[in-house]
Amino acid sequence: MKTKISAYQLFGAIVMLPYGTAALFFITPEAKQDAWISMLIYVLPGILLQLIYTELWKKYPKDTIVTYMPKIFGKIIGYTLSVIYIIYFAYIAARITRDTIEIILIAVMPRMSMYIIGIVFMSTVIYGTYTGIENLSRVCFVFLILFVVIFVMKWVLLFSMPDTIKLYNLKPVLEKGIFSVIKEGWPLITFPYAESIVLTMLYPSVTESSRVRKSAVLATIFLGVLLTCNTIMFISVLGLNFASTSLFPLLQTYRIMKIGEVFSRFGVFFILFMIIGGFIKVSFFVYGSMLGVSQLIKLNDTKYLALPLGIVVFITSLLISSNYPQHIQSGKFLTTYTHLPLAIIIPIIALILCYLKVLFSKKRNVYKKI
Secondary structure, X not given: OOOOEXXXXXXXXXXXXXXXXXXXXXXXXXXXXXXXXXXXXXXXXXXXXXXXXXXXXXXXXXXXXXXXXXXXXXXXXXXXXXXXXXXXXXXXXXXXXXXXXXXXXXXXXXXXXXXXXXXXXHHHHHHHHHHXXXXXXXXXXXXXXXXXXXXXXXXXXXXXXXXXXXXXXXXXXXXXXXXXXXHHOHHHHOOOHHHXXXXXXXXXXXXXXXXXXXXXXXXXXXXHHHHHHHHHHHHHHHOHHHHHHOOOHHHHHHHHOOEOOXXXXXXXXXXXXXXXXXHHHHHHHHHHHHHHHHHHOXXXXXXXXXXXXXXXXXXXXXXXXXXXXXXXXXXXXXXXHHXXXXXXXXXXHXXXXXXXXXXXXXXXXXXXXX
8 A cells, every 4th residue: 555745744753753752861961061062963974874864765766675675685685684674663662662651650650550551552553553654644743843832932931930041051061072072972873863764664655755865854953953952951951960860851851940830830741742752753663664564575555564563562562671770771782783783884885785786787888888
C-alpha cells in the first residue's frame, strides 16, 4: 500500500523524533557550562549525516535503507544488514518505551504498576501505527507547532520573572578550550542527530521528493537551535550542578515557573512533553521496523504487523533491564556499539561503495570504447 507524506511533515518528524525526549534532559553534562556550545557545534555533523542519508536515497529513490542495503553490499551482507536494521529499530522502540514507563513512574505515578502503564502506552502506539504513517506524520506536525508555542511561552515567562535567568551561570565560557568541548560532545552525533536514520524509511513516501534534502537539513538546524536554547535555560535557571545532577531538569524548570499565585502548576507541560515525545518516537521506530519487515517478506500492507510487533516491543522493554539505573547504564553501551556503527559508520561505507561502483562503471565503459 503506497503511503504519501509532505515535506513539511517530514520536517516535523525529523525535529520531533529526537526533540520530544532530548528536551527533557541535560545532554552532555561532561561539557559543563559549555554544553550549549557543544550542542551548537554538533549541528554541523548532524547536517552532514542528513546529507549522507539523502545522498544514499537519491541513488535509490524508490528504496528505503532496508531495501537498498542488498543492492549496495550484495545479497548476503546486504540482507543481513537489512535484518539488523529492522531489529535495531524495534530495539530502540523498546528502549524508549521503557524510558517513558520509568519516567511516568518516577515523576507522575510512583504507585502505579509498570505493566498497566506499559499496556496503556503501547496500546496507543499500536493504534497509531495501525492507522498509518500519514496520520502519524500529521499528528507529529501539529505537535511540533504546539511544542514551539510552549517553548516560546516558557522563555517569555522566565524572562518575566525577576532573578530567574542567571546568565552568569554560563561563565567561564570555553574554560578548557574549544577542543575539550568538541571532545566531550561527540555522543551528540548519535543522540539526538543520528536517530533520524529511521526516517530514511519515509523518504520514498514524500510527495515533493526534490524538497527532501532541504527539509532534512533545515529540520536539523532547527532542532539544534531548540536544544541549544534548552541547554542554556537549564544552566542559567537551575545552575550547572543542579542541572547536571537532576534526573529531569525540564521538570525542575517548570516547577520554578509561575504567574502570580494562581498559575503555578506548569509541571503539566513536562508530562505533556514526556508522553507525546515518547509516543511519537516509539511510533516511528515501530513503524520503521514494521515497514522493513513488510518489504523483506513482500507484504503489501504494513498495518497487520502493528499488533505483533507492538507486543514484541513491549515485552522486550520489560526484559532489557531489571531496574532504571541498569537501563541507563546499558544506554551508554548502546551509544558506542550500536548507534555509532549502524547510524553513522555503515551509511558512510555504503555511500563510499556507491561512488566506487559509479567510478568503476565509468572506467569499464571507457575500456569498452577503446
